[in-house]
Amino acid sequence: MIDLPKHKGQRKKLVEKLFSKGIRNKRILNAIYSIPRHFFMESDFDNYAYEDKAFPISASQTISQPYTVAFQTEKLDVKEGEKVLEIGTGSGYQTAILIHLKCEVYSVERIFELSRKSKKILSKLNLNARKLVWSDGYLGLKDFAPFDKIIVTAASKEIPPELLNQLKINGKMIIPVGEINQTMILIEKKGLNDFKKTDLGLFKFVPMLKNKV
Ligand code: SAH
Numbered sequence: 153m154i155d156l157p158k159h160k161g162q163r164k165k166l167v168e169k170l171f172s173k174g175i176r177n178k179r180i181l182n183a184i185y186s187i188p189r190h191f192f193m194e195s196d197f198d199n200y201a202y203e204d205k206a207f208p209i210s211a212s213q214t215i216s217q218p219y220t221v222a223f224q225t226e227k228l229d230v231k232e233g234e235k236v237l238e239i240g241t242g243s244g245y246q247t248a249i250l251i252h253l254k255c256e257v258y259s260v261e262r263i264f265e266l267s268r269k270s271k272k273i274l275s276k277l278n279l280n281a282r283k284l285v286w287s288d289g290y291l292g293l294k295d296f297a298p299f300d301k302i303i304v305t306a307a308s309k310e311i312p313p314e315l316l317n318q319l320k321i322n323g324k325m326i327i328p329v330g331e332i333n334q335t336m337i338l339i340e341k342k343g344l345n346d347f348k349k350t351d352l353g354l355f356k357f358v359p360m361l362k363n364k365v
Contacts, residue, residue, distance in 0.1 A: 155191075157227065159202070162202035163185050163188075164198045165202065166184060166185075166202045166203075166204060166218055167184050167185050170204070170217075170218060170219055170253035171324060172213075172220055173224065175222045175226055177315075180222050180225050180252055183252040185338065186252055187249055187277075188201075188277070189245055190207075191277060192244055192245040192248070192270075192272055193207055193215055196343065200342065206220070209242060210269065211265055211266055211268060212358075213243075213263065214358055215242060216246060220355060222249075223336075223352075224285075224305070225249060225253070227326055227352060228301050228326045229324065230250065230255050231255075233254065233256065234253040234255050234300035235256045235296075235298075236250055236256070236257050236299060236301045236302070237258045237292065237293060237296075237315075238257060238260070238302075239259075239289030239302070239304040239306065239315070240260075240289060240304065241267060241270045241284060241362070242260075242266055243270060244274050246285070246303070246305055251274070251280065254283045255301075257281040257282055258282050258285070258293050258296050259284050260286075260287050261283055261284070262287065262288050262361065262363065262365060263365055264286050264365065267284060271284050282296075289306075289312075290308075290312045290314060290362055292312070294314075298318055299318055299319060300320055300323050301322075301324050301325070302315055302323070302327075303325070305357065305358050306328075306361075307330060307334040307357035308327060309330070310329065311327060311337070316330070319339075319341045321344070322340075326338050326352075328355050331359075333355075333356060334354065334356065336348055336353055336355050337352065338350045
């Protein structure tokens with residue numbers, strides 16, 4: 153697993169593609185250029201790693217499409233040093249992008265095998281999350297709350313109330329909500345029970361399921 157010059161060329165093209173689709177945040181584009189996405193994929197799909205597509209990983213899950221990763225990260229407006237909770241570690245790719253952006257990242261994954269694998273890959277790349285936890289993301293991470301930002305990378309039927317509780321006042325959460333197609337929703341917590349919700353369009357995600365396995 154080495155980062156060949158060809159991958160850098162492919163990543164540069166991917167960055168150009170994301171720019172053409174409207175991603176403008178330079179730090180995010182630089183993170184996409186810097187993080188070797190092929191490390192987070194099954195080796196059979198190595199050649200597709202820098203296409204702007206979601207791909208299967210283990211346990212019937214997917215690595216999110218780079219555009220979706222960049223879009224969610226951009227809308228969440230993450231800043232250096234912020235405490236960010238990610239629900240759905242999956243491959244660890246989104247986690248890596250957030251770490252590259254110098255956030256304090258807490259990430260939760262319900263499937264043990266994926267939690268273990270992503271931990272291994274991130275440590276191999278020397279990308280240090282604050283916590284990678286095998287747990288049910290519906291519960292959030294009470295012991296480490298509140299968070300400045302929360303990013304959910306699996307589709308939920310409703311907005312999990314515990315995640316709203318664990319968000320700081322003036323914090324933001326981004327979450328795809330719905331069953332077959334999902335609407336990306338940006339939530340801003342204005343007060344303890346005061347949430348502003350903005351609809352950001354349709355996306356497709358694997359479902360958020362209850363209980364760890
Ligand atoms: N951020 C990931 C996206 C992976 S797909 C990436 O960049 O690769 C979504 C992930 O959410 C899957 O790994 C799935 O197992 C996980 N997931 C689904 N429901 C969950 C829950 N309740 N708690 C934590 N993780 C969950």
